[in-house]
Amino acid sequence: MFAPVFLLCLTSVLYQTSFGFNLTIIHTNDIHAHVEEMNKYAGECKPEESARGQCFGGVARRLTKVNEIRNANPDHTILLDAGDQFQGTLWFNIYKGIEAATFMNKFNYDAMTFGNHEFDNGVSGLLPFLNMSNFPIINCNMDVSNEPDLQGKFNKSIVIEKSGKKIGVIGYLIEETEFLSNPGETVKFNDVKESMRSEITKLKAQGVDIIIGVGHYGYGNDMRLAKEVDGIDVLVGGHTHSFLYKEAGTKGPSVEKSEGPYPTVVTRPDGKPCLVVQVFFAGKYLGRLHVNFDNQGDVTRWSGLPILLDSSVQPGNLITDAMVAYHVKSLGQNGEWTDAAIAVLNSGGIRAPIVQGNITRGDILTVQPFGNNVDIITITGLTLKKMLEHSVAKYSNTDRPGAFLQMSDDSIFEITAKYLSTMDQVMMGDEGRITILTDCSTSSSQRHRASIHFIAVFVTVVTSFNIIMKYS
Numbered sequence: 001m002f003a004p005v006f007l008l009c010l011t012s013v014l015y016q017t018s019f020g021f022n023l024t025i026i027h028t029n030d031i032h033a034h035v036e037e038m039n040k041y042a043g044e045c046k047p048e049e050s051a052r053g054q055c056f057g058g059v060a061r062r063l064t065k066v067n068e069i070r071n072a073n074p075d076h077t078i079l080l081d082a083g084d085q086f087q088g089t090l091w092f093n094i095y096k097g098i099e100a101a102t103f104m105n106k107f108n109y110d111a112m113t114f115g116n117h118e119f120d121n122g123v124s125g126l127l128p129f130l131n132m133s134n135f136p137i138i139n140c141n142m143d144v145s146n147e148p149d150l151q152g153k154f155n156k157s158i159v160i161e162k163s164g165k166k167i168g169v170i171g172y173l174i175e176e177t178e179f180l181s182n183p184g185e186t187v188k189f190n191d192v193k194e195s196m197r198s199e200i201t202k203l204k205a206q207g208v209d210i211i212i213g214v215g216h217y218g219y220g221n222d223m224r225l226a227k228e229v230d231g232i233d234v235l236v237g238g239h240t241h242s243f244l245y246k247e248a249g250t251k252g253p254s255v256e257k258s259e260g261p262y263p264t265v266v267t268r269p270d271g272k273p274c275l276v277v278q279v280f281f282a283g284k285y286l287g288r289l290h291v292n293f294d295n296q297g298d299v300t301r302w303s304g305l306p307i308l309l310d311s312s313v314q315p316g317n318l319i320t321d322a323m324v325a326y327h328v329k330s331l332g333q334n335g336e337w338t339d340a341a342i343a344v345l346n347s348g349g350i351r352a353p354i355v356q357g358n359i360t361r362g363d364i365l366t367v368q369p370f371g372n373n374v375d376i377i378t379i380t381g382l383t384l385k386k387m388l389e390h391s392v393a394k395y396s397n398t399d400r401p402g403a404f405l406q407m408s409d410d411s412i413f414e415i416t417a418k419y420l421s422t423m424d425q426v427m428m429g430d431e432g433r434i435t436i437l438t439d440c441s442t443s444s445s446q447r448h449r450a451s452i453h454f455i456a457v458f459v460t461v462v463t464s465f466n467i468i469m470k471y472s
């Protein structure tokens with residue numbers, strides 16, 4: 001509708017902007033307690049589907065991808081969540097938001113805003129989450145002057161500095177939350193547009209010229225907000241679970257059809273562009289938007305699409321992570337964080353995935369039926385090197401031989417940073433020794449408890465159970 005006008009603007013500013021500021025915005029919304037992976041319809045992932053690599057999302061893939069994007073350019077990347085972490089799977093029914101805080105705390109979110117479902121268990125049901133979360137929560141249109149429990153728990157906005165540039169991020173929540181959820185009598189919702197307007201004015205007066213809204217308001221509402229309230233560069237949205245991809249009606253990389261382009265470009269009252277984004281729900285996708293700003297902080301160019309979190313995203317191995325985590329718990333003295341930071345396990349020892357739902361002793365024995373122990377062994381650098389070579393010697397993606405070693409997440413770092421640099425010395429002297437945790441069928445120096453114990457650590461340490469099938 002306004003595309004032709006807009007294109008003119010774009011070409012006229014393109015030339016003067018190559019010296020501007022680039023920002024990558026990674027975003028999530030409406031995760032709805034989807035800790036574990038899901039099938040293509042965002043329903044429960046069945047073991048057969050998981051084994052065939054037909055499942056998506058889950059907190060492990062989400063974190064792997066977020067870290068990958070952020071590590072590529074940390075000074076130009078921010079991560080935002082547009083609300084509704086609560087409600088949607090058993091994880092919420094049981095942990096009531098503690099699961100959301102636990103996992104979100106690992107992501108280093110730059111900011112989150114409340115969704116309506118964050119109030120499903122009333123204000124008191126939100127407090128444990130707020131108490132535990134280690135990232136800023138922002139909202140500009142909630143009036144909590146009559147709700148002491150929420151006072152001081154969030155700000156209207158946050159100013160994030162990246163490479164010396166100030167980025168103002170403002171949170172907002174749909175006014176109907178009053179009826180959609182249970183915020184009670186003490187929390188009032190002011191008009192989103194009015195509240196945004198006054199917060200934008202405040203930030204601009206502080207010299208902040210990049211303004212990003214992160215809100216739980218819905219796709220249609222976000223487009224109207226961008227069109228009616230001046231000065232917003234990007235709106236990271238949620239609530240309507242909108243799948244934005246290419247033009248409306250086109251099929252995305254999975255089963256969803258696009259409801260509109262990603263980003264949806266809206267012309268602001270001042271004629272400049274505002275980019276509106278949202279990424280479906282349940283964390284099946286991760287939003288990634290690259291934006292180029294000119295020196296006035298206006299949007300000049302952009303690119304990006306939602307990333308489908310499919311089985312090509314490989315998180316660290318869960319069982320070996322659990323082995324290390326369990327061992328750290330049982331130890332943890334003398335300066336070093338543990339004496340055995342590396343855990344290895346041959347893939348052939350992992351026999352089955354674990355299905356979403358109650359995890360029984362039977363499930364655990366199905367995964368690891370051999371009743372092996374976790375042992376601590378000390379080996380030479382040469383042996384470690386031989387082990388790694390043996391592990392990959394016959395590796396093939398289609399055959400997935402059992403000899404392939406599963407390694408705990410930190411192992412790669414530990415081995416490269418600490419040992420490979422001195423590997424030659426270690427090998428020559430043959431004196432250097434490395435302590436590792438492994439699953440042995442015969443006893444060795446220090447016998448540890450049966451595998452059943454460390455798998456119990458799963459429940460608190462790790463995430464999408466189904467992915468442990470990958471190489472078995």
Ligand SMILES: *[C@@H]1O[C@H](CO)[C@@H](O)[C@H](O)[C@H]1NC(C)=O
Nearest residue numbers: 017018019020021022292301
């Ligand atoms: C921003 O990104 C664009 C496109 O990738 C690039 O051409 C430009 O040089 C970048 N600008 C800065 C200041 O890094």
Ligand SMILES: *[C@@H]1O[C@H](CO)[C@@H](O)[C@H](O)[C@H]1NC(C)=O
Nearest residue numbers: 124126127128129130131132
């Ligand atoms: C908040 O955390 C503190 C200490 O971690 C705890 O004592 C308190 O009970 C928590 N409050 C709520 C409402 O969860």
Ligand SMILES: *[C@@H]1O[C@H](CO)[C@@H](O)[C@H](O)[C@H]1NC(C)=O
Nearest residue numbers: 135136137152153154155156
């Ligand atoms: C609110 O903002 C102030 C000033 O930047 C900051 O010190 C405080 O920690 C923030 N509060 C919360 C709950 O984020």
Ligand SMILES: *[C@@H]1O[C@H](CO)[C@@H](O)[C@H](O)[C@H]1NC(C)=O
Nearest residue numbers: 090094355356357358359360
């Ligand atoms: C899970 O375990 C609980 C407690 O034993 C039980 O009430 C519930 O029905 C079980 N759920 C499933 C899906 O088996």
Ligand SMILES: [Zn+2]
Nearest residue numbers: 084115116239
């Ligand atoms: Zn919602």
